[in-house]
Amino acid sequence: MINKEKKSIISVKNLEKTYNDEGGETHALRGVTFDIASGEFVAIMGPSGSGKSTLLHMLGLLDKFTGGEYYFDQDKVETFSEEEIAHLRNKKMGFIFQAFNLLPKATVLDNVKLPLAYSDVPESEWNNMAVKAIEAVGMSHRIHHFASQLSVGEKQRTSIARALVNEPDIIFADEPTGNLDSRSGGVVMDIIKRLNYKGKTVVLITHETYTAEYAERIIMIKDGKMEFDKPVEHMRQAGEFKK
Amino acid sequence: MQLKHLYKTSFTGLRTNKVRSLLTILGIVIGISSIILIFSLGKGVEGLITGELSGMGADTIVIRPGQQPTGLNDFSETLFSDSLKSRDVEALKKKSNVPHLAKIAPAIIVPGRVSYRGETFKPMIFGWTAELMTEMFGVEIDSGDLFYESDIRSKASVAIIGSKVKEELFGNEENVVGKNIKIKDRNFRVVGVLKPQGQVSSFNVDELVVLPYSTAQIYLMGIDHYHEIILKADSPENVSQTVEDVKDTLREMHDITDPSKDDFFVVTPEGMLEQIGNILDALTLFLSAVVGIALVVGGVGVMNIMLVSVTERTKEIGLRKAIGATNKDIMIQFLFESMMLTITGGVIGIIIGMSLSLITTIAILSFTTYAWSFSFPVGASILGIVVSGLIGVIFGIYPAKKASQKSPIEALRYE
Numbered sequence: 001m002i003n004k005e006k007k008s009i010i011s012v013k014n015l016e017k018t019y020n021d022e023g024g025e026t027h028a029l030r031g032v033t034f035d036i037a038s039g040e041f042v043a044i045m046g047p048s049g050s051g052k053s054t055l056l057h058m059l060g061l062l063d064k065f066t067g068g069e070y071y072f073d074q075d076k077v078e079t080f081s082e083e084e085i086a087h088l089r090n091k092k093m094g095f096i097f098q099a100f101n102l103l104p105k106a107t108v109l110d111n112v113k114l115p116l117a118y119s120d121v122p123e124s125e126w127n128n129m130a131v132k133a134i135e136a137v138g139m140s141h142r143i144h145h146f147a148s149q150l151s152v153g154e155k156q157r158t159s160i161a162r163a164l165v166n167e168p169d170i171i172f173a174d175e176p177t178g179n180l181d182s183r184s185g186g187v188v189m190d191i192i193k194r195l196n197y198k199g200k201t202v203v204l205i206t207h208e209t210y211t212a213e214y215a216e217r218i219i220m221i222k223d224g225k226m227e228f229d230k231p232v233e234h235m236r237q238a239g240e241f242k243k
Numbered sequence: 244m245q246l247k248h249l250y251k252t253s254f255t256g257l258r259t260n261k262v263r264s265l266l267t268i269l270g271i272v273i274g275i276s277s278i279i280l281i282f283s284l285g286k287g288v289e290g291l292i293t294g295e296l297s298g299m300g301a302d303t304i305v306i307r308p309g310q311q312p313t314g315l316n317d318f319s320e321t322l323f324s325d326s327l328k329s330r331d332v333e334a335l336k337k338k339s340n341v342p343h344l345a346k347i348a349p350a351i352i353v354p355g356r357v358s359y360r361g362e363t364f365k366p367m368i369f370g371w372t373a374e375l376m377t378e379m380f381g382v383e384i385d386s387g388d389l390f391y392e393s394d395i396r397s398k399a400s401v402a403i404i405g406s407k408v409k410e411e412l413f414g415n416e417e418n419v420v421g422k423n424i425k426i427k428d429r430n431f432r433v434v435g436v437l438k439p440q441g442q443v444s445s446f447n448v449d450e451l452v453v454l455p456y457s458t459a460q461i462y463l464m465g466i467d468h469y470h471e472i473i474l475k476a477d478s479p480e481n482v483s484q485t486v487e488d489v490k491d492t493l494r495e496m497h498d499i500t501d502p503s504k505d506d507f508f509v510v511t512p513e514g515m516l517e518q519i520g521n522i523l524d525a526l527t528l529f530l531s532a533v534v535g536i537a538l539v540v541g542g543v544g545v546m547n548i549m550l551v552s553v554t555e556r557t558k559e560i561g562l563r564k565a566i567g568a569t570n571k572d573i574m575i576q577f578l579f580e581s582m583m584l585t586i587t588g589g590v591i592g593i594i595i596g597m598s599l600s601l602i603t604t605i606a607i608l609s610f611t612t613y614a615w616s617f618s619f620p621v622g623a624s625i626l627g628i629v630v631s632g633l634i635g636v637i638f639g640i641y642p643a644k645k646a647s648q649k650s651p652i653e654a655l656r657y658e
Contacts (some may be wrong), residue, residue, distance in 0.1 A: 090567020
């Protein structure tokens with residue numbers, strides 16, 4: 001299903017994740033294979049416990065997979081050191097979490113600047129870059145407010161600005177509207193869609209069809225396996241969203 | 244992570260829990276302020292003793308009866324020993340025995356009070372020579388005159404008194420020379436009054452009453468020995484030779500062949516300084532060990548709070564890792580925070596220690612006549628900062644390592 005004209009930014013083959021706990025082995029992912037092209041907007045859907053979040057954590061290099069292969073930007077992930085992985089997360093990836101994960105005692109500006117602290121960007125440029133990212137999500141009027149003073153929608157927009165500040169190639173959004181009302185959720189999804197228009201690859205985890213429709217392609221995960229991988233347009237034409 | 248950002252992050256972390264941070268560093272504050280206080284007061288004591296001993300003059304040698312005291316019990320032996328007699332003084336005076344001797348005088352310490360027409364005062368009464376007294380203490384006569392060799396030979400009942408003694412006995416009376424004061428029911432004619440001088444060496448000159456030693460020995464104490472023989476070498480360089488000559492002479496006079504059986508001991512300012520220095524060093528070492536224990540306890544407190552902080556901020560650690568922090572970044576952040584905590588404790592400790600030392604100095608200067616001086620122990624302060632920083636590193640390393648090794652996703656999921 002990958003757009004063949006564009007190069008693949010993510011390529012996974014038979015990706016597996018098995019947890020060893022007291023109760024024995026738990027297979028969270030059972031051999032998932034797909035590619036994501038640069039600039040694509042892909043939604044990974046699935047019911048609760050299907051393994052979609054686990055998949056996102058593998059793709060975002062937040063967790064280690066136990067089987068299969070993962071190529072990020074044509075490079076085999078297994079060969080990366082801990083430092084290289086941290087650098088990749090900082091430079092090429094942006095994360096939007098369902099729970100926002102903002103520092104409550106820091107201002108919007110300081111929260112957005114946070115990824116720059118771990119980059120090689122000179123400190124003199126931090127403010128400009130952060131202000132630009134904050135403007136992009138329409139949060140300039142709250143720039144000096146503490147994160148704890150923001151509404152949930154504003155918190156998620158701040159978290160998007162933080163994901164953007166380092167100008168990453170890919171944005172991983174884990175249920176970004178999960179804690180929002182439908183109006184705020186719509187605003188957030190519009191921002192994410194706009195980012196994709198501007199060339200950012202977006203990988204969205206959601207269980208809501210309404211949110212998944214913003215994507216170009218949907219990968220459905222069930223019981224750790226890929227159930228289907230279809231373009232949204234085809235699904236829409238087939239009337240699958242009405243079900 | 245850049246230093247400025249590191250500082251800001253750590254400062255915010257500590258400021259968030261102000262009371263907890265302050266309570267955590269209390270142990271470090273107490274430890275470091277104790278170090279500063281010990282060193283500052285130690286320097287004060289050292290300065291005081293050095294000043295007092297140098298007031299005696301580097302060429303002064305004191306011979307005391309009995310064996311050199313090594314403990315408190317031995318002091319009584321020194322006080323009641325009667326081994327120093329007038330024939331010893333005569334032998335020491337001989338050029339052939341002690342060639343570098345410049346001056347010699349025995350001393351008698353007279354316990355008791357002085358009185359004048361119902362007014363009494365408890366001064367320090369010394370039977371001595373007026374000449375050696377003025378030379379050793381550098382004091383001058385305010386009114387009247389000294390007593391001389393002839394007065395010593397004739398065992399004259401004359402006295403030189405300090406300004407405080409005059410004030411206590413005679414009040415505002417101006418001319419007191421020629422008046423009789425009573426010591427142990429015997430009249431002594433005041434021949435001279437000393438100028439106010441305060442503390443010199445271990446004596447308060449203003450509270451002195453100096454009598455001819457012969458008079459004090461025979462009429463007041465009724466003894467045939469001396470409490471001390473004080474002598475001066477002709478130059479500070481010849482002090483050690485003179486000490487040897489004195490020992491040889493006295494051993495010969497007392498038929499002593501084994502030096503360990505000496506019935507006298509010789510004290511020089513240098514020797515006393517060394518001895519007191521050793522005592523002070525041992526005391527400082529002991530107190531430092533006690534402070535060391537306090538600092539270790541403080542360090543354990545810091546470690547405990549840092550572990551709590553790491554647990555509380557697990558989600559933050561996960562986030563930082565997700566946005567690009569390496570294990571090293573997280574480790575440095577928590578180590579820096581721990582060091583900031585302990586160094587802040589160190590700085591507060593230095594300020595408190597210095598303040599306590601200053602208050603002690605003011606109290607000593609206000610209520611005593613000691614020539615005490617306040618000193619800022621630069622070395623101890625630097626040591627305090629270094630030690631508190633080290634405590635931060637030593638006790639912060641485990642929590643910092645624990646924080647750095649958290650898996651980003653597990654940390655993000657932590658509730």
